Amino acid sequence: MICFNIIQLFVILKLCSGMRYIDLKSNFISDGVEVQHGYFMTSGKYKMFHARDPALEVIQFGETRVFPDVDYTPGTHSLFVEQFKVGDEEALSIYVFRMSVTSNSVVYKVYFHMSEFGYKLIDCAKFTELIKGKIHVSLDLSKSKSHPFFNIHTKEEHGQSTTLIEIRKSIAGFRLRNVEAKRYEFGRIMDSSFPIYMGYSKLNMFLTKATSIFIHKEDNRKYIVLRHWTKNIRFDLMTVNGILAWNAITDPEPSLLEDMHQKVFRLRDRIDGYRALNPLSTLDLAENISPELLGIEKVTGRHGGSTYALYHLEIGKEAYNKIKFVVNSEMLDMLIAKIDDRTLYAKVEVITNSQRTFLIITCLMKIDLVYETVINYYDKPNMENTSYYHVPEPYQTKIVSDMYKKYPVLINMDIDNPPSIVDHGELQYDSYILKYFRIKQEDGRGSVLSGKYAFGDIWQKDLHEIGNIPYEGNKRRLKVIAHSVNSSRIIVKPKNMEYPLLPEELQDYVIIDG
Structure with a gap:
């Protein structure tokens, strides 16, 4: 006999009937339910759940039905469900639509408040008392799916395309700009397809507030204007150092300035004031000049008990750029080193412990038709306002000797985005796909990697913030799937797969669960 508990039976019934639902206890959403994110009251978290064809019809809290009643007739309504969380408070605002052959019309709205006994039905006045201020809804310009409260107007003529995105004034008779419904604005505005830069710094998003978005496309030209009431900021999609990215063409007007912009402007002005520098050829160890921009x-x-970082130009990017300066923009005297003009390729290694920071700059140079590797060492005590100093011989020999004793350097790796010093690919094993990774023997520029590097912590993107609810676009996290592996070769297998019996040529690979 096959037995099911209540939750299993509920899930099976939902799947069989085709009804879409959300379970706010397990944070599970059925296939086809879309989630949009946002914020309110600075620290409040907002989510919108909705679906189309078939619609979202049921809200559960574990075994308890939140809405509608258990005697609900499937296929007679659809729901837009807004969830608001701030501190220990949680509330729901639910738009209920009558489903008919001709159209969907709002029947009513209901509100719930989470109490120690579960979700409790409340009135609009109580909801308004709990949830204060504007509601800022996030938008990813690269996603085709959007919040149902967005109004998108696109016009195409004479080879030009213009798109205006605004918040609807009302939805099916309910105003979105009155006391009862609060006031909606755009919140975190991002583009997951292209990086965003202001000055020399990479931003996670364009802005955290806006009232309208204007996008213009014409031939190979594209720009975006973000407006917050009467104040504008413009970003153009352009190529810098071979990288296609959004770049701020205008500075935000004072009322649009945010903390992330303030820091960018302060550092941009300081870097621009350092006349000897070309920022687009400058490696900034403080990363206020974003490495990706170059x-x-x-x-x-990790290098022994110290942290380790390697900076070098990605293979193929030397055609666009070279590292000519090494700085730390947060130091009083920011310039650390100027790279010799004869350098074809430079890499910078930074080793930091609790007392000191060591800097190793390796340059492949062409001197009188001969290729030569030149290495310079720098040292700095980890105290305020101290500068790097060049380490002379014979102290360099001791530094190198100490480094070799602590090899290999254990590098961190995201298996979805492995670094260029790693070879990687896939293997077929029975019905499973295995991913393999191995440290390269050399870096293609004359440096031997064998014996110097091994894998340390292995990461994987975590796409879900809780249950199966996806993260907001720019908030995806990395989870560690293996710590301090200490092997130059690994294979990542699916979790549901037993450990495979590898052929002899793969016996030296360490197997970890993905």
Whole structure:
């Protein structure tokens, strides 16, 4: 006999009937339910749940039905469900639509408040008392799916395309701009397809508030204007150092300035005031000049008990740029080193412990038709307002000797985005796909990697913030799937797969669960 508990039976019934639902206890949403994120009251978290064809119809809290009643007739209504969380408080605002052959019309709205006994039905006045201030709804410009409260107007003529995105004034008779419904604005505005820069710094998003968004496309030209009431800021999609990215063309007007912009402007002005520098050829160890803007790859890890970072140009990016200066923009005297003009390729290694920071700059140079590797060492005590100093011989020999004793450097790796010093691919094993990774023997620029590096912490993108609810676009986290592996070769297998019996040529690979 096959037995099911109440939750299993509920899930099976929902799947069989085709009804879409959300379970706010397990944070599970059925396939096809979309989630949009936002914020309110600074620290409040907002989510909108909705679905189309078939619609979202049921809200559960574990075994308890929140809405509608258990005697509900399937297929007679659809729901937009807004969830508000701030501190220990949680409330729901639910738009209920009558489903008919001709149209969907709002029947009513209901509100719930989470209490120690579960969700309790409340009135609009109580809801308004709990949830204060504007509601800022996030938007990813690269996503085709959007919040149902967005109004998108696109016009195409004479080879040009213009799109205006605004918040609807009302939805099916309910105003979105009155006391009862609060006031909706755009919140975190991002683009997951292209990086965003202001000055020399990479931003996670364009802005955290806006009332309208205007997008213009014409041939190879594209720009976006973000407006908050009467104040504007413009970003153009352009190529810098071979990288296609959004770049701020205008500075935000004072009322639009946010903390992230304030820091960018302070550092931009300081860097621009350092006349000897070309910022687009400058490696900033404080990363206020974003390494990605220069095409610089960063590899992190552990060297003994110290932290380790490797900075070098990604292979193929040398055609666009070279590292000509090394600075720390947060130091009083920011310039650390000027790279010799004869340098074809430079890499910078930073080793930091609790007392000191060591800097190793390796340059492949062409001197009188001969290729030569030149290495310079720098040292700095980890105290305020101290500068790096060049380490002379014979102290360099001791530094190198101490480094070799602590090899290999254990590098961190995201298996979805491995660094360029790693070879990787896939293997077929029975019905499973295995991913393999191995440290390269050399870096393609004359440096031997064998014996110097091994894998340390292995990361994987975590797409769900809780249950199966996806993270907001720019908030995806990395989870550690293996700690301090200490092997130069690994295989990542699916979790539901037993450990495979590998052929002899793969016996030296360490197997970890993905």
